[in-house]
Amino acid sequence: MSKLMRAIRVGEFGPPSVLRLCSDVPVPQPGQRQVLIRVHACGVNPVETYIRSGMFARKPNLPYTPGTDAAGVVEAVGEGVTALKAGDRVFTTGSETGAYAEFTVAAEDCVHKLPDALDFTQGAAIGVPYFTAYRALIHKAYAKAGQTVLIHGASGGEATGGKGIDLIIEMLSNVNLSKDLQMLAYGGRVMIVGSRGPIEIDPRDTMFKESSITGVALYCATPEQKQECAAFLCAGMEAGWLRPVVGSKYPVDKASQAHHDIIKSPGAAGKIVLTM
The missing domain is CATH 3.90.180.10 (Medium-chain alcohol dehydrogenases, catalytic domain)
Known part of the structure; x- marks a missing residue:
């Protein structure tokens, strides 16, 4: 039994x-x-x-x-x-x-x-939060030191001195995506991590800044990418800066x-x- x-x-x-x-x-x-x-x-x-x-x-x-x-x-x-x-x-x-x-x-x-x-x-x-964040920032957005990153698509472009935001990790795109596109800097990227429905956007907001919208799904990561992420996170936990x-x-x-x-x-x- x-x-x-x-x-x-x-x-x-x-x-x-x-x-x-x-x-x-x-x-x-x-x-x-x-x-x-x-x-x-x-x-x-x-x-x-x-x-x-x-x-x-x-x-x-x-x-x-x-x-x-x-x-x-x-x-x-x-x-x-x-x-x-x-x-x-x-x-x-x-x-x-x-x-x-x-x-x-x-x-x-x-x-x-x-x-x-x-x-x-x-x-x-x-699990999902940390591995998804790493995939969005590193594997999909190719984030680099010195770039301005906004999490969740909250409003407020003043913090960038009018230059716009390089990278947005968007958790609620059905509410924030249109505003996100307006806040981006030239060549900026929006990483879609979460959405609870559809939204209407103006494609011209992507044209003039040559910005991009990319979907992120952790289950699409390869085993090698997951191991890379795990190694990075475990190193951070061992060193004490990731808690x-x-x-x-x-x-x-x-x-x-x-x-x-x-x-x-x-x-x-x-x-x-x-x-x-």
């Missing part, structure tokens, strides 16, 4: 109330080049609310356990895994069985050792409240995490 665990399950797409804690979910087993992690904390990302609602382009098969980002301790490893062993403190950016659970399975190349200086809630806060900021913490049975709050409280400081 397989061991059972607690996990959030989604049996139908809909509002936060469809997130239900079940205590009879079989513990997944690691396969070839996979790692089984005992989850201590998992991150809650806005995209998970879109998937849960059924509004996301890619829909998982029902029922499913949400979440990709988790931190905990390696419970077991599958055949072929050499870089990790049972007992290692780790975080993952790519749970394959769902992170909102007591145990999760992830591919070896998506599991990274968690520095001792960080706790598990900080480890759970790394993930954790916001509200919820026990796993309050996952529906976490989903409600992440949408209703935009701009809140720190990553929302669930604890086991």
Whole structure:
């Protein structure tokens, strides 16, 4: 008989109330080049609310356990895994069985050792936000030292002395994109990281400045690009200058409240995490 665990399950797409804690979910087993992690904390990302609602382009098969980002301790490893062993403190950016659970399975190349200086809630806060930021800034925008960067597409061009902004990381493009294009410097770029719907823009705002709009999706990154990002972030954590900021913490049975709050409280400081 397989061991059972607690996990959030989604049996139908809909509002936060469809997130239900079940205590009879079989513990997944690691396969070839996979790692089984005992989850201590998992991150809650806005995209998970879109998937849960059924509004996301890619829909998982029902029922499913949400979440990709988790931190905990390696419970077991599958055949072929050499870089990790049972007992290692780790975080993952790519749970394959769902992170909102007591145990999760992830591919070896998506599991990274968690520095001792960080706790598990900080480890759970790394994943999608930090890897997406690196991909947007480095892989897609080719950001360089000395350039002016605006996060989220907030208003206010005065800070650049009238020169405009070189690079905007846009989290809510359906609200801000038109204004973003007007704030850009010549040759400026807008990186689309998030959007909740359509928006009308004037293409002439891109013509006169020869600016560009680029979409960013973490799942499009190659394994090599993900490893590059992981190496950079882990080096920063080891050196002490990168310390993930954790916001509200919820026990796993309050996952529906976490989903409600992440949408209703935009701009809140720190990553929302669930604890086991």
